Every structure is written in structure tokens, then in C-alpha cells.
Amino acid sequence: MAILKVIEVLANSDKSWEDATKKAVAQASKSVKNIRSVYVNEQSAMVDNGEVSEFRVNVKITFEVK
Known part of the structure; x- marks a missing residue:
């Protein structure tokens, strides 16, 4: 049985929501290992x-705790 944990991460990009999501995962992966998935919880933009x-995302990142 795997134990999974979820963290919430906020990220932004001047390109797209997709790029902001990729940045959130890249930053989280510097300190969190075994990332399994990312769920885009909320999107917004600055005008x-x-x-x-600016594109902003609020994501939930799920990873396995070993």
C-alpha cells in the first residue's frame, strides 16, 4: 500500500497556464521526490x-511518501 501526500503550490508565467504548471512541478521537484501527479485547482490571470x-495557477501536487 502506498502512502500519498498532497501539497498546494502557486506559480506564475508570462507565457501560459501550461508553462506556469510546468514551473510549479519543476520547483516542487527540487525538494519533493516521487511526484505522481499534478491537479490544476485554479487558474487566473493579471491584466x-x-x-x-501574467498567468497564474494554483496546483495540487501528489507524491508518494516512502
């Missing part, structure tokens, strides 16, 4: 002068 300037 500057009528254009989207």
Missing part, C-alpha cells in the same frame, strides 16, 4: 493595459 500580462 495590464487591456492585455493578459
Whole structure:
């Protein structure tokens, strides 16, 4: 039986929500091992002068505790 833990991570990108998600996983993987999945819980964006300037995600990252 595997024991899994979930952490919540916030990340941003000036390119896309997908890029922000990848950044969240990359940053989390520096200190968390055995990442199994990522769930995008929430998306938002900042607008500057009528254009989207930043994409933000709130993700839940699941990893196995050994």
C-alpha cells in the first residue's frame, strides 16, 4: 500500500497556464521526490493595459511518501 501526500503550490508565467504548471512541478521537484501527479485547482490571470500580462495557477501536487 502506498502512502500519498498532497501539497498546494502557486506559480506564475508570462507565457501560459501550461508553462506556469510546468514551473510549479519543476520547483516542487527540487525538494519533493516521487511526484505522481499534478491537479490544476485554479487558474487566473493579471491584466495590464487591456492585455493578459501574467498567468497564474494554483496546483495540487501528489507524491508518494516512502
